[in-house]
Amino acid sequence: xxxxxxxxxxxxxxxxxxxxxxxxxxxxxxxxxxxxxxxxxxxxxxxxxxxxxxxxxxxxxxxxxxxxxxxxxxxxxxxxxxxxxxxxxxxxxxxxxxxxxxxxxxxxxxxxxxxxxxxxxxxxxxxxxxxxxxxxxxxxxxxxxxxxxxxxxxxxxxxxxxxxxxxxxxxxxxxxxxxxxxxxxxxxxxxxxxxxxxxxxxxxxxxxxxxxxxxxxxxxxxxxxxxxxxxxxxxxxxxxxxxxxxxxxxxxxxxxxxxxxxxxxxxxxxxxxxxxxxxxxxxxxxxxxxxxxxxxxxxxxxxxxxxxxxxxxxxxxxxxxxxxxxxxxxxxxxxxxxxxxxxxxxxxxxxxxxxxxxxxxxxxxxxxxxxxxxxxxxxxxxxxxxxxxxxxxxxxxxxxxxxxxxxxxxxxxxxxxxxxxxxxxxxxxxxxxxxxxxxxxxxxxxxxxxxxxxxxxxxxxxxxxxxxxxxxxxxxxxxxxxxxxxxxxxxxxxxxxxxxxxxxxxxxxxxxxxxxxxxxxxxxxxxxxxxxxxxxxxxxxxxxxxxxxxxxxxxxxxxxxxxxxxxxxxxxxxxxxxxxxxxxxxxxxxxxxxxxxxxxxxxxxxxxxxxxxxxxxxxxxxxxxxxxxxxxxxxxxxxxxxxxxxxxxxxxxxxxxxxxxxxxxxxxxxxxxxxxxxxxxxxx
Numbered sequence: 001x002x003x004x005x006x007x008x009x010x011x012x013x014x015x016x017x018x019x020x021x022x023x024x025x026x027x028x029x030x031x032x033x034x035x036x037x038x039x040x041x042x043x044x045x046x047x048x049x050x051x052x053x054x055x056x057x058x059x060x061x062x063x064x065x066x067x068x069x070x071x072x073x074x075x076x077x078x079x080x081x082x083x084x085x086x087x088x089x090x091x092x093x094x095x096x097x098x099x100x101x102x103x104x105x106x107x108x109x110x111x112x113x114x115x116x117x118x119x120x121x122x123x124x125x126x127x128x129x130x131x132x133x134x135x136x137x138x139x140x141x142x143x144x145x146x147x148x149x150x151x152x153x154x155x156x157x158x159x160x161x162x163x164x165x166x167x168x169x170x171x172x173x174x175x176x177x178x179x180x181x182x183x184x185x186x187x188x189x190x191x192x193x194x195x196x197x198x199x200x201x202x203x204x205x206x207x208x209x210x211x212x213x214x215x216x217x218x219x220x221x222x223x224x225x226x227x228x229x230x231x232x233x234x235x236x237x238x239x240x241x242x243x244x245x246x247x248x249x250x251x252x253x254x255x256x257x258x259x260x261x262x263x264x265x266x267x268x269x270x271x272x273x274x275x276x277x278x279x280x281x282x283x284x285x286x287x288x289x290x291x292x293x294x295x296x297x298x299x300x301x302x303x304x305x306x307x308x309x310x311x312x313x314x315x316x317x318x319x320x321x322x323x324x325x326x327x328x329x330x331x332x333x334x335x336x337x338x339x340x341x342x343x344x345x346x347x348x349x350x351x352x353x354x355x356x357x358x359x360x361x362x363x364x365x366x367x368x369x370x371x372x373x374x375x376x377x378x379x380x381x382x383x384x385x386x387x388x389x390x391x392x393x394x395x396x397x398x399x400x401x402x403x404x405x406x407x408x409x410x411x412x413x414x415x416x417x418x419x420x421x422x423x424x425x426x427x428x429x430x431x432x433x434x435x436x437x438x439x440x441x442x443x444x445x446x447x448x449x450x451x452x453x454x455x456x457x458x459x460x461x462x463x464x465x466x467x468x469x470x471x472x473x474x475x476x477x478x479x480x481x482x483x484x485x486x487x488x489x490x491x492x493x494x495x496x497x498x499x500x501x502x503x504x505x506x507x508x509x510x511x512x513x514x515x516x517x518x519x520x521x522x523x524x525x526x527x528x529x530x531x532x533x534x535x536x537x538x539x540x541x542x543x544x545x546x547x548x549x550x551x552x553x554x555x556x557x558x559x560x561x562x563x564x565x566x567x568x569x570x571x572x573x574x575x576x577x578x579x580x581x582x583x584x585x586x587x588x589x590x591x592x593x594x595x596x597x598x599x600x601x602x603x604x605x606x607x608x609x610x611x612x613x614x615x616x617x618x619x620x621x622x623x624x625x626x627x628x629x630x631x632x633x634x635x636x637x638x639x640x641x642x643x644x645x646x647x648x649x650x651x652x653x654x655x656x657x658x659x660x661x662x663x664x665x666x667x668x669x670x671x672x673x674x675x676x677x678x679x680x681x682x683x684x
């Protein structure tokens with residue numbers, strides 16, 4: 001079970017008053033039995049006990065616990081061992097004073113994950129009965145005497161049915177009657193488990209111990225199996241044996257019989273006793289030179305026997321009705337929970353404060369004020385020192401901005417797409433301006449237009465959402481958390497009854513001539529609306545007055561092809577009203593060239609909704625915007641490599657990491673206000 005190898009422990013190591021408290025200790029403990037550590041005060045027995053239970057560490061040596069070898073001090077390993085395998089009986093009780101006796105014992109069961117009230121009640125009541133503390137179960141620990149607290153501490157150690165009991169002077173504060181009862185229980189446990197007990201009482205060691213290890217000056221001087229005689233020499237203070245006392249006087253009459261017994265014969269002042277019976281009540285007047293006077297009746301617990309005290313054998317003495325099976329926890333369901341309820345925590349704190357002196361209360365109040373000031377100061381400094389660049393960038397952290405105006409031979413749109421074909425994350429975002437939108441219910445209230453930037457939802461995952469679902473059609477959109485918060489907390493949302501994310505996810509948005517559904521909220525600090533690429537293209541183009549072309553693919557259900565065919569490659573279809581302005585080309589075959597139209601016309605369309613003059617393929621519309629703007633954003637998996645590639649190939653191109661730029665701006669802003677903030681915080 002437990003084996004210790006070459007344990008060395010020092011107090012005040014390398015100082016003049018160094019003490020070698022454990023000096024090369026080598027021991028092997030059995031699976032069960034009562035092993036007693038015996039020795040004078042300062043011999044090292046309590047230190048060895050604490051080391052065996054993981055409460056203290058040594059400078060060198062190892063401990064083998066079951067199949068685990070512990071060298072030095074492994075807190076995690078010892079914590080697991082202590083919780084499940086070891087029960088402690090401390091000399092100083094270590095009870096929680098504000099908790100009841102019941103709660104102190106139940107606390108251990110909660111520590112090992114047992115929270116079933118019925119199971120806890122059965123086990124706690126059983127063990128409290130065993131140590132004669134059941135009548136006191138509702139009292140708080142601080143209301144108990146020293147001996148009563150020790151019995152509760154013993155019950156606490158035994159209730160979880162540990163494999164090993166470590167006991168440091170467990171009967172040191174008990175009277176002889178309770179000493180025998182507790183030792184009988186401990187002895188009964190030792191028949192199935194290992195009990196390591198420290199005591200300075202040699203009689204207890206020799207009567208109960210299966211093995212006695214004596215220590216002196218940190219060394220083992222004796223290690224023997226105990227084969228002493230089986231007769232005990234302990235007496236019970238609650239039983240008085242008259243024939244072992246000296247009878248000094250007696251008197252007998254028809255109404256009264258008296259006798260005087262003493263355990264000594266020294267000359268003393270006479271004892272005066274008067275008995276008075278009145279109204280069926282017995283009054284006793286005693287005038288004697290003794291400070292203590294006890295009345296013996298049926299409730300006193302003291303028994304008088306007219307016989308001699310007779311020693312009993314060990315087998316007779318250790319007989320007990322204590323049953324370990326009543327504490328078996330193997331089949332009990334366990335789950336982690338709070339060990340002490342919040343109600344108990346608050347109650348203990350309030351009781352502690354209530355019992356504090358007036359000066360103590362003033363000090364606690366001072367600490368409270370000081371804590372509030374410190375918390376405010378720290379939060380004030382944190383608002384200045386902590387950098388949050390995500391809140392100040394225009395798009396996601398994986399974007400760079402590109403300005404290629406001064407580069408004559410830059411990539412075409414198709415070439416740039418091919419440039420990023422090995423990067424699944426690569427995306428061109430040419431929406432350099434903000435767009436505005438309105439909720440469908442607010443279409444007649446233009447002053448509440450909401451301005452935001454466009455991003456694509458193709459890279460958004462379910463884990464990125466705070467609320468809602470991922471889009472399933474081009475007419476579904478996502479909003480960033482920053483944008484959603486502005487809507488929910490601002491007049492643009494509250495004026496039409498949008499007070500929460502739930503309300504927001506029930507809304508529809510007007511984007512030009514199409515209506516889209518808000519289906520989710522993305523956890524992002526940028527002010528963004530996430531769209532399908534084709535929806536994004538139309539939403540942006542519809543608000544740019546200098547662009548009269550967009551992709552047709554999203555409108556196939558809303559347009560009628562009057563004549564010709566849908567566009568392919570660099571072709572467009574033209575609105576019927578515009579086409580009728582050029583009757584001279586009507587006889588020409590499609591695709592045909594129309595004056596002022598830079599692209600071949602493959603067909604003519606009509607629609608009930610207002611659309612741009614020209615509809616083309618998505619790729620052509622993007623290419624046109626790209627060539628006209630030459631300023632755009634790129635999303636990439638490796639920003640550093642992308643920037644290096646572009647700058648090395650095109651001299652004069654301006655490529656900016658949006659996140660790094662925001663970070664630098666935030667640092668500069670912080671440096672401006674930092675010193676004044678430090679001064680203010682220091683003053684506070």
